[in-house]
Amino acid sequence: MTATGLPDSLYTAEQVRALDRIAIESRGISGLTLMRRAAEACVDTLIERWGEAKTVNVYCGSGNNAGDGYIVAGLLAEKKLDTKAIVVGDVNKLSADATAAYDFCKASAAKIVSVSEVEEIGDGTDVIVDALLGTGAEGEVRSSYRQVIESINASGTPVLAVDIPAGLSADTGGVLGIAIRADVTVTFIALKQGLFTLDGPDHVGDLEFSSLGVPEDIYAEVESNCDRLGFGNLIKKFGRRRRNSHKNDFGHVLVAGGDVGMGGAVAMAAEAALRAGAGLVSVATHPEHTALVMSRRPELMVYGVRNEGELDSLLEKATVLVLGPGLGKSDWSDLVFEKVISSDLPSVVDADGLNHLAGKSISKGNWILTPHPGEAKRLLKGKTPDDRFAIVRSIQRQYGGVVVLKGVGSLLQSESRTSLCPYGNPGMSTAGMGDVLSGVIGGLLAQGCNPSFAAQLGVVVHALAADQNVETSGIRGLIATDLLPGIRRLLNDS
Structure with a gap:
């Protein structure tokens, strides 16, 4: 999915x-x-x-989306393209406006035919236009539409979706049983939030936007549901460092985790905090990992922790905590979690830190929780709605602070606002990505960023660094530490 030059505000279908x-x-x-x-x-x-296209089939349902489609067919016919409007819905159920659109098509040179007359969908057609189902679609796609969508997807013919791919939820980005896989989607008036998360990017293709010339002031009358984050806007707020600076000006991050066999997680999180600009980074880990972590990055201060007393001295020196990378679920893990979670320092909780937190009645205003969907389910005791926006808000209400729900179109929820990261790619589906993210956010917190801004900038530079990496090296084979040079470069782009 590519989407450039779009508005920042995202809306529900009702909005x-x-x-x-x-x-x-x-x-x-x-x-x-x-x-x-x-x-x-x-x-x-x-x-x-598709400037060379000569034949276009426009598939029309029964809603106002179909009205758009009928006019598309008529306009293409006026341009001398061989155009058919394929009737899938019931024309007797069209609204007055959509009926007028149907009449316009009927008066044009476009052919109007029933879908039952189409022998093989896509055969001999240069482009298909999807005007089957609009933003009001709810529940499973009906069988008559399902068969058409299946055939369109199987045809291999390029598809342009009108407003939203048929079968995609405008609110959640979920597929309603089946959905059109478009090459390009042209969406209108306002951006629908479901286009950017969950299954949305896999079905939208390239995204283009038209306001349809509505007055700009109408947007002030309906508050948007969510904001798209942009690197340019965020990095301007990050600012430059004074030349007269000292390492203590940029905070001291303590990364706690790394049970037996999982020392790599704390190593990556700690190095990421350094690369994000933290002045000092310490690691509290299982004693067997001290040599490993220190040899990988000698700039880190690495401590093998055996008891609470050893953690006390480390917590006294820290200004920010990152809890959870490789923490595990042993007695040692319990000791570290209970001690660190009791601190009032600003913190990032990730991975097994979230699994330990699940079910506990703890709420803080100065922490950032970074669950993936499985961890989110555990935090909500398995009671997760089929809506990422509802999930991230539920977690924030229960646990406070800022919540980052990772995944396609990562969602960030503060006490007052939802935002979405439009960057990222499937190459990030690999071990260690969350550890690096937690370290980056911790490093930003240490430099004085408030939790909401630290989460937003951290998520964006993490995802954008991945995008830049795969542009040159490809999606497969990307590993978490590949992102570190890009993260450093992006954070110095202010």
Whole structure:
């Protein structure tokens, strides 16, 4: 999925419908006018992308999305393309505006045919336009639509989706049983949050946006649900260092974890904190890992911990904690967790730190929790809704602080706002990525960033460094420590 030059605000389907309603009822823009503008945006994109196309089939359902599709077919026919509007839905259920769009198509040179008359979907067609289901789709896709979507996906024909790929939830990004896999999606009025998370990026293809010319002031009347994070905006706020600086000005991170056999996790987290700019980094780990971690990175101060007293002295020196990388679930792990979690220092809790936390009645305002979906489920005792936005908000309400729900379109939730990271790639699905992220965020906290900003900047530079790496080396074979040079470079781009 590529998406450049897009607005920062993300909306639910209901919020977009509210914006649509304001444009029609308060600003005097007719629904049919908006349909025409949506269709024109799709036609412009189709011709720009597939300029050599001669035949186009437009698959239309029964909603206003179908109205857009019928106008698309009519406009393409006016441009002398061999165009068919394939009727999948019931034309008798079309709204007044969509019926007017159907009549426009009927009066054009486009052919209107029933899907039952199509022998093989995609056969002899240069481009398919998906106008089957819009943002109002809920529940499992019905069988009649499922068969069409399956055939379109199997055809190998390039697909342009109108507003949203059919079968994709505009709110959650989940697939409603089956969904169109588009090459490009042209979305309208406002960005739907489901396009950017969970299954959304796998189905959207390249994303283009048209406001349809609605007045800019309508967006002030409907508060968006979420914000897309941008590296440029964040790094401007990070600022430069004074020349008259000392290591103690940039904090002292204590990374606690690394039970037997898992010393690599604390090593990666600690090095990441250094690379993110922390002035000092100490490691509290199982005694058998001290030599390993120190030999890997001699700039670290590494301590083998056997009892609470040894942790006391380390906690006294630290200004920020990172708890959990490689922590494990042994008696030693319990000792470290209970001691470190009792501290009031700003902290990042990840990995087994979250598994130890699950079910405990602890809430803090100055920590950052970084669960992946499995850890999120444990934090919520298995009671997780099928909605990443609802999940991250539930965890934040229960545990406080800032929560980072990792995954495609990582979500960040503070007490007041949700944000989404638009960067990242499948190469990051490998061991150690979370350890590096926790260290980066800890390093930023140590330099004086507030928890919300530290989480946002940390997640963004972590994902963007991965994107930059795979541009030159490819997705497969990316490992967590590959990100460290890129993270350092990005954090010095202020």
